[in-house]
Amino acid sequence: MKKLKLLAILLVIAMTLTSAVLGLNLLSFMTSDTEIIVSQRIVDINSPVVIKVPRINKYDRVYLILNATTIPYSITVNPKGVLIPLPLDVEGVEYDYAYPILMTRHFFFIANASGSAQIILNMQPKTPYAIKDVEGKTHVKVFEYVEGAKEYIGIDTEAVKFAENGYTQTVLVTPLNEVIQPDFQVSGEVKLLQGKVSYINLIIMTDTDWYAFNIVPSTVQPNITISFNVNAGSRELLGRTGEFLNKRGLFIALGIGLYSGQFNVSEAARAVVAVGDLTITNGGRSRVIRARVFNVYEMTYHLYIFRKFQPTFQHFLLVSALALEVLAFNYVTIKFWKRVKRGDGYIAQAF
Known part of the structure; x- marks a missing residue:
């Protein structure tokens, strides 16, 4: 009786292992390609x-x-x-x-x-900046702009689809990856060459939040250069001051916003902006993001x-083998269980 039980256990283990091997082979066909x-x-x-x-x-x-x-x-x-x-x-x-x-x-x-x-x-x-849309959809062209001895990055952005709030926002992003210290400041200059903007913001993106500071208002006229300096004492759009201190700054960005209400139906919703050098000071060190393309x-x-996944003949063979293995497993297990319960000692009688 003990030998019969041991043989039954070994047979069940063998059939379980072969079923597992077949199943894993079938799964690998579907997931590894x-x-x-x-x-x-x-x-x-x-x-x-x-x-x-x-x-x-x-x-x-x-x-x-x-x-x-x-x-x-x-x-x-x-x-x-x-x-x-x-x-x-x-x-x-x-x-x-x-x-x-x-x-x-x-x-x-x-x-x-x-x-x-x-x-x-x-x-x-x-450019030194990654340029992406974060509101609406725009078509952006990048070009080199030179005025006198100064180089600028030219950004020609035209609205393709406004967001539900009527705005588009295109951001120019550069990595920071530093803990923001009390002496932190970002300075530079931008210039509207053509068209209209709703705003141009300097954005500080941290690991917990982002902070936007308006540096160019909607009233700006073309061909006016605006210099800016954002630091711990600057007040951002939500009225916060210096809340980004001691946080990890991930990115610095310039956000260019267009608003549908500023443009006539027959007028292209477009702005052409020139971005100059950007100087970032933090922890007693300064670095310059050059305006180069x-x-x-x-x-x-x-x-x-x-x-x-597209089944082949080999897949069908594996599925068939797995199905037969499961049927045989169930049949043999049931037969052995019945014989063991009745106390029959001859394995041959199980079949």
Whole structure:
């Protein structure tokens, strides 16, 4: 009787292990087929950047991350229609303020047909700032602007879609990554070249909150240069003073706001702004963010290809084997249990 019980236990363990092996093999087929490509390119804004996508199947998903400060002028796919852009937007969501996603560009596609494809990017100049929308949607062009001996970063922003409150806000963001000390200050100058702005704010983004200080009002006229200095004694838009002290500053940003009520129906909702050097002082040290644009630069990208699970003949064999294994397991277990309860001593009689 003891031998019969021991044999039954060993048989149950063996069948459990083989079922687990079959199940894990089947699961690995469905979860492991993801391809990741990391590459660097030299970008020249006068030539398109071509990213080759390996052979894909219909309904595969493609996720492209660009380590680029500006949005490309245009993105096209060759052959046309092989990859369809997904209407997913991670630009400008609130949690951007505390995560590195703010400094990169993200694009999603789904394969509409099987085959190989190319993603063709017409890039803009690189700046020391990552430029993104946090309210509404705008079309931004970056250019170099020189006045006398001074260099500026030119930002041409035009509203494509206003937010529900009637505003758009485009931010120019640069990393800080320092604990803010009592001597903290940010100084610089900006200039409205054309159009109208609702505001230009200096924004301090910390790990717990963000603080906006108005440096250019809506009444500003074109071709007027405005110098600013924001420090611990400056009063921000919510009336707070110095609350960012001793917090970890993540980013410094300039926010350019457009308001739909400022523009006539026939008028383009647009502003062209020049941004000069920005000086950041903190903890007895100063550093300057130079107002420079780069037409040739190095860019890293990550290309993720998530393969849609498509069953093959081998999958069907695994499923069939797993099903038979489960049936056999249940049959043998029930038979042994009945024989053990009745006290029969011959294993052969179990069948």
